[in-house]
Amino acid sequence: MFFFKKGSFSKNFKSHSAGPDLNKEIPRIIKLFSSHNLDGLDFIVDLSLNTTPYFEEWLRDLRIFALFEIRRIIKKEKLHVFLKRQEHAQTIERIRNDLGYWKQSTNAPRYSVCVCNFNMADTMERAISSVASQLDPKLYEILVIDDGSTDNSLDVLAKLTEKYTHFRYISLPRDSRRRLGETRNLSIRAARGEYVLIHIDADDEWEPYLSDLVTLYHRMEQFIGFDFLLAGQQTGIAKRDFLLRYGPYENIYRYEDRNMMMRLAKENRLFFLDYRVYRTRLSRPLKKKIFKTIHDSCSALTYEIYQSNTKFNLIKEILKAPFFGSKYHSLKVSLLRALLIIPIYIVSRLNRPITNPITWEQFHQYHEGIRGTYPELMLRWEQDPDISFLSPKSQKIYSYHKRNKGLRSSR
Structure with missing residues (x-):
C-alpha cells in the first residue's frame, strides 16, 4: 500500500x-x-x-x-x-x-488523435489502423485511453503499439463513476499535441481525408482570430488547452459532446463544417450490439429528460413513437425507448440533473446559422473559397453540397 x-x-x-x-x-x-x-x-x-x-x-x-x-x-x-x-x-x-510528452519537446507531435475504448477489441485494430495509416508519424500521435476493458482490448492495444510508432495507450482500472465524458477529458489532458482531434471512436473506420480537415481548420484559424472548435462529421479539431479551458466534458455517457458544444456555442467559439461523411461504423457481434443499444438508449433518455422543459410531452411523444413512427429511430429502438422511458424518468428524479448553458432550440438555431461547407463558410466571411490546394477527391468531399441531417433533437 x-x-x-x-x-x-x-x-x-x-x-x-x-x-x-x-x-x-x-x-x-x-x-x-x-x-x-x-x-x-x-x-x-x-x-x-x-x-x-x-x-x-x-x-x-x-x-x-x-x-x-x-x-x-x-x-x-x-x-x-x-x-x-x-x-x-x-x-x-x-x-x-x-518529460518526453511535454509539448515544448522538439519530439512532441503537433496533433493528437484522442480515442476512448471500452470492450471494443473486435473493432479496435481495424479502426485504429484506418487512422494511423493515413497520418504522418512526425506530426501526429494516436492516443487511446482504455477505460478498464474486460475483453482482450489490452492485447490488441499492445499489438498496435508494436505496429505503429506514433501510437500509444493508457490503461485505466474500471471505475463505475467515470463516464465517457470524463474519459474524454483524460484523453485530452494526456495528449502531447498542441491540437487534438476528438470524437473518433474505436468502432469507426476512416477514409484517408483526416489531414485535409486539419488543413481547412488552419486556413480558418488564420483569420478568425480566436480559439474555436471546428466540428465536422463525427469528429472535430481544436487546441488542446482551449478545450480544457472552455470545456471540459460533463461526466456523462451519452451526449457529452453536445453538452460541451452548447457551452462553446454560448461563447461563439464553435463552427460546423459540412462535407460528405467518410467514416463507416464497423459491424459488431449481435450480443455487444444489443447491449450497446440498451446502454445508449438509457443514457440518451436520461439526458433528454434533463434537458426537456416539457417532460410529460417528451414522455408522451416517446410512448407514441412505436405506433406513429419516429423521425430519428427505427421501430425496434422506438419500442425499446418506450419501454424504458417511465423507469428512467423515475430514476432521473433521484439524481443530480444535467444542466445546459443554452436551450436545445437556441443551440439548433446557432447550429443552422453557423454551418456550411468550406467554400460556403469562406464566402460568408468574405474570404477566398478556393479549395484547389486539396486533392481532387478531397475537393469533392469538402465541397459536397447536399446537406447532412444535422443535429438530432431531443425527441
Missing part, C-alpha cells in the same frame, strides 16, 4: 521490488490533484527523488497527468509557499525537462 504523505514513498518502495501498480495509483493521484490536495504533489516529489530504472518507466505515464495538474495549480497560486522549497522547485523543473 502506498500512502500519499511526504517521505512515505521511499520507505514503501524498498519493500516492493516489483514497483508500484500504475493501474491502482494513477486514479488516486488524479483524485488528489482534482481536489488541489498538496499531498499529491508531495507524492510526485518523493517519487522523483527516489528514482530507479524501473521507476522511470512507470513514472512516464504518471507524469502525463501530474505535470498538467501541477501547472494548473501553480497558475492558481496554490503552491506559492510550497514552491519556495528549493528541492521541490528543482524536482518539478526536472520533471518538466525530462
Whole structure:
C-alpha cells in the first residue's frame, strides 16, 4: 500500500521490488490533484527523488497527468509557499525537462488523435489502423485511453503499439463513476499535441481525408482570430488547452459532446463544417450490439429528460413513437425507448440533473446559422473559397453540397 504523505514513498518502495501498480495509483493521484490536495504533489516529489530504472518507466505515464495538474495549480497560486522549497522547485523543473510528452519537446507531435475504448477489441485494430495509416508519424500521435476493458482490448492495444510508432495507450482500472465524458477529458489532458482531434471512436473506420480537415481548420484559424472548435462529421479539431479551458466534458455517457458544444456555442467559439461523411461504423457481434443499444438508449433518455422543459410531452411523444413512427429511430429502438422511458424518468428524479448553458432550440438555431461547407463558410466571411490546394477527391468531399441531417433533437 502506498500512502500519499511526504517521505512515505521511499520507505514503501524498498519493500516492493516489483514497483508500484500504475493501474491502482494513477486514479488516486488524479483524485488528489482534482481536489488541489498538496499531498499529491508531495507524492510526485518523493517519487522523483527516489528514482530507479524501473521507476522511470512507470513514472512516464504518471507524469502525463501530474505535470498538467501541477501547472494548473501553480497558475492558481496554490503552491506559492510550497514552491519556495528549493528541492521541490528543482524536482518539478526536472520533471518538466525530462518529460518526453511535454509539448515544448522538439519530439512532441503537433496533433493528437484522442480515442476512448471500452470492450471494443473486435473493432479496435481495424479502426485504429484506418487512422494511423493515413497520418504522418512526425506530426501526429494516436492516443487511446482504455477505460478498464474486460475483453482482450489490452492485447490488441499492445499489438498496435508494436505496429505503429506514433501510437500509444493508457490503461485505466474500471471505475463505475467515470463516464465517457470524463474519459474524454483524460484523453485530452494526456495528449502531447498542441491540437487534438476528438470524437473518433474505436468502432469507426476512416477514409484517408483526416489531414485535409486539419488543413481547412488552419486556413480558418488564420483569420478568425480566436480559439474555436471546428466540428465536422463525427469528429472535430481544436487546441488542446482551449478545450480544457472552455470545456471540459460533463461526466456523462451519452451526449457529452453536445453538452460541451452548447457551452462553446454560448461563447461563439464553435463552427460546423459540412462535407460528405467518410467514416463507416464497423459491424459488431449481435450480443455487444444489443447491449450497446440498451446502454445508449438509457443514457440518451436520461439526458433528454434533463434537458426537456416539457417532460410529460417528451414522455408522451416517446410512448407514441412505436405506433406513429419516429423521425430519428427505427421501430425496434422506438419500442425499446418506450419501454424504458417511465423507469428512467423515475430514476432521473433521484439524481443530480444535467444542466445546459443554452436551450436545445437556441443551440439548433446557432447550429443552422453557423454551418456550411468550406467554400460556403469562406464566402460568408468574405474570404477566398478556393479549395484547389486539396486533392481532387478531397475537393469533392469538402465541397459536397447536399446537406447532412444535422443535429438530432431531443425527441
